[in-house]
Amino acid sequence: MAEQVFSHPELWQQLLALVLASAVVMGSPGPATISVTAVGAAFGLRGSLRYASGILLGTVAVLLVVATGITAMLTSVPTLTPLLAVASAAYILYLAFKIATAPP
Template identity: 50%
Template sequence: MVEELIAFLFAGFALTGSPGPNTLSLAAAGAAFGARSSLSYMAGLLVGMMLVMALTASGVVGLLLAAPAVAPAVTVAAAAYFLYLAFRIATAPPLAEADDTARAPSFAAGVFLSLVNPKAYAAMAALYSGFVLIGGVPFLDAVAKWLALVAVIALVNICWLWGGSLMTRHLRDPRLNRIVNIGFAVLLIVSVVLAVRL
């Protein structure tokens, strides 16, 4: 079991820590709005991922996506939200010039982004179906995976948020700060396109 757990954790770090809509949006929020202002958004992303794990493990996602009209509707809603988020990040004022009207994405926005993130479902499906941590007891196996992944995702989120905020801290020039924000917005859109094509 220890070897399987280690392999599961490595796979979890690789799948959840690699650049994707959640991680890039979190780094972008850190760069555009600062780490402290983005903590609520980070918590929302984590709660949303907890829900994604529960939906994936229970099989609800498979049932929903089997309905012909659901997948296209979810894709359109997700694309619209990702474009909105990328616009907010790209147009955020540099931190040195930020005023009270520039607000980081909210907790609810983080939950929603996780729930419409195609990479999240693909990663959780791979992790839940590819490993057995507790053999013979599917419920306990799912709970063990859920607990391990919550810890992994929390650590990954902290690193991405911190990394994004460090970039801004070292780029005090408003022009460079704007370039970083626009770069993150473009990367977010590219990550969504790649996640949808998988």
């Protein structure tokens, strides 16, 4: 399996282009950049580095999911789309509950 993946240089070129484009997007001002700045101001360098590492790991995880073809899987198995939507909504509601009930 690994030999098949490594034998396609065009795949690696596309993946490199995706990573480079995402690096530019991640460096541009946006919610993540502003929140890292706010965390740094509130909790110092160590807190902001941990926070930025979490944002980076989350972004890499999403990019890997996209790069591995989750879209192709969802289009080939359409019954998974509503299940993924329900699971996503449940997770967002869980996060909202945790934020709402967190101590100040």
